[in-house]
Amino acid sequence: MFDVIAFDADDTLWHNESIFTMTQIKFREMLSSHGPEVVDQTLFSTQIKNLEHFGYGIKGFVLSMIETAIELTDGAVSGHEIQQVLEFGREMLAAPIELLPHSREVVEELSQNYSLLLITKGDLIDQETKIARSGLADYFDGVEIVSDKTAGTYSKILTRHKIDASRFMMIGNSMRSDIVPIVQIGAHAVHVPYLSTWEHEQDHPPVDPEHYTELEHLGLLPQLIRKTK
Numbered sequence: 533m534f535d536v537i538a539f540d541a542d543d544t545l546w547h548n549e550s551i552f553t554m555t556q557i558k559f560r561e562m563l564s565s566h567g568p569e570v571v572d573q574t575l576f577s578t579q580i581k582n583l584e585h586f587g588y589g590i591k592g593f594v595l596s597m598i599e600t601a602i603e604l605t606d607g608a609v610s611g612h613e614i615q616q617v618l619e620f621g622r623e624m625l626a627a628p629i630e631l632l633p634h635s636r637e638v639v640e641e642l643s644q645n646y647s648l649l650l651i652t653k654g655d656l657i658d659q660e661t662k663i664a665r666s667g668l669a670d671y672f673d674g675v676e677i678v679s680d681k682t683a684g685t686y687s688k689i690l691t692r693h694k695i696d697a698s699r700f701m702m703i704g705n706s707m708r709s710d711i712v713p714i715v716q717i718g719a720h721a722v723h724v725p726y727l728s729t730w731e732h733e734q735d736h737p738p739v740d741p742e743h744y745t746e747l748e749h750l751g752l753l754p755q756l757i758r759k760t761k
C-alpha cells in the first residue's frame with residue numbers, strides 16, 4: 533500500500549512546543565509590568581507578522597520577542613534585557629532532544645520495510661543538529677527541511693523523490709502543516725496530537741475527518757499500517 537512513510541519531527545518525534553512555552557513564561561516575567569495577556573498577544577501578532585520575513589523557528593521567535601519588548605516598553609527596553617532574550621534563544625537551541633514515547637521503536641521498526649522521510653520546517657542549522665542529536669537520523673532515507681508545509685511543498689518533494697501520492701503516508705502533530713496539505717494532494721495523513729499546539733498551527737481550513745486518521749500515540753502506527761495494507 534505504501535512506498536514511503538514520512539514523519540514530521542517537532543512534537544511528533546520529539547518535544548518542541550514545550551521549549552517555546554517555557555521560554556514564553558520567562559519572557560512574560562521579564563515584561564511583568566505589562567501583564568501576561570498583553571505580552572502573549574503582542575508576541576503572537578508580531579510572530580505572525582514576521583513569519584513571511586523570518587520563517588518558522590527559534591531565530592524568528594527571538595527576533596519577535598525583541599520586537600515585542602521594544603514595542604511594549606516604547607523603546608525603553610535595556611541592552612541588558614535584550615541580551616537576556618538572546619540568551620533565552622541560545623538556551624532553546626541547546627535544549628536536549630527529548631524523544632516522545634514510542635518514536636524510536638516505531639521509526640526503527642518501520643525502517644525495516646519502508647523508505648522513511650523526515651519532513652520538518654524551521655531553522656536549517658537548528659533542525660539539522662536536532663536530527664543529528666536525536667539518534668534517529670540513520671533510520672531515514674531522506675531529510676527535507678522546508679520553510680513552510682503547503683500542498684505545493686509536499687507535491688514538489690513527492691515529484692523529486694518520484695513518489696505516487698496514493699502510496700505516501702505523512703505522520704504529524706499539526707493539522708495545518710502535516711494533515712490538511714497531505715489530504716489536499718490525495719495522500720494518507722495520520723494525525724498524532726501533541727500535548728499543546730501553537731495557536732497558529734490550530735488555524736487551518738476544515739478537513740473531513742474521514743480523509744485522515746487520528747492516533748492517540750505513535751505506538752499505534754505500525755498496527756494501522758498493517759491494517760491499511
Ligand SMILES: [Mg+2]
Nearest residue numbers: 540542543705
Ligand atoms: Mg510538528
